[in-house]
Amino acid sequence: MDVHIRGKNVGITDRFESYVGTKSEKVAGLLPKAQKFEVRVSRMSDRSPQNGDVVEITLIGPGPVIRAESAGGDKYTAFDMAYGRVLERIRRMKDRRADRRGRGRTSLGDAASAGFEMVDVTPAPLEVLEAVATGAVPIVAAAAEEEQYSPVVIRSKEFPAERLAIEDAVDQMELVGHDFFLFIEDESGKPSVVYRRKGWNYGVISLTD
Known part of the structure; x- marks a missing residue:
């Protein structure tokens, strides 16, 4: 699974890239056929009532695209919240598929x-x-x-x-x-x-x- 990280108005450090890469390994284990793990980081504008960063995670194919977005005081906090939502959506998808196999179409x-x-x-x-x-x-x-x-x-x-x-x-x-x-x-x-x-x-x- 390819991991791509993009930053908008915010720097992407080697430490953050390593952090994301480690987290993405769990996703690859849950969805071995996943092709791409995209992370987009952007800095909240000065006009926003909040300060911090926004992280959007997109998990691509095969099958439906999985997305999650969260805002936090920094990019690590925002990433962890979005990452948790991705894991929850993967779990719900697996639960529904298992239930569907049990009762048929x-x-x-x-x-x-x-x-x-x-x-x-x-x-x-x-x-x-x-x-x-x-x-x-x-x-x-x-x-x-x-x-x-x-x-x-x-x-x-x-x-x-x-x-x-x-x-x-x-x-x-x-x-x-x-x-x-x-x-x-x-x-x-x-x-x-x-x-x-x-x-x-x-x-x-x-x-x-």
Whole structure:
């Protein structure tokens, strides 16, 4: 597994490179087929209410990308927190895969007929689906830079659509550490989003024509 470290507005010392290299060995042991362990370190700006560094870790293939980001008083503290999140996501991924092997694959039709109980997915309430389908959910645009400062920042991103089964979408959501994941449901072809509820429970929202 290749280890790459990049710094933005912060120096990367030999000591830090050695520290990261030692930690990455455990990841290589957990995921022998992993190809690249990327670490990006950046210094918080002077305008930030906090001081310190931000570390983003990206673990690449094969399979879904695993990401984690943390901020700390220095790059070692930030790295340790992000590294702990990567290990936790690897553990959750392995637990889910082991559980899935034990009970086999479940079709969307079977899961829906059982209320998604067998796949730890809970369908969204009818009023939520109707609100999304009719456009009743308000969309707030980000304020322009010249407007008055606001602590709320809304960022926009675009990604290529992926056709996935619901369980695979849940896996990808867990690996990138997000609270939701947008995808195209493989069997129905509907735009859908899975989201995290309490514990190991998840919800799914699908759009209809």
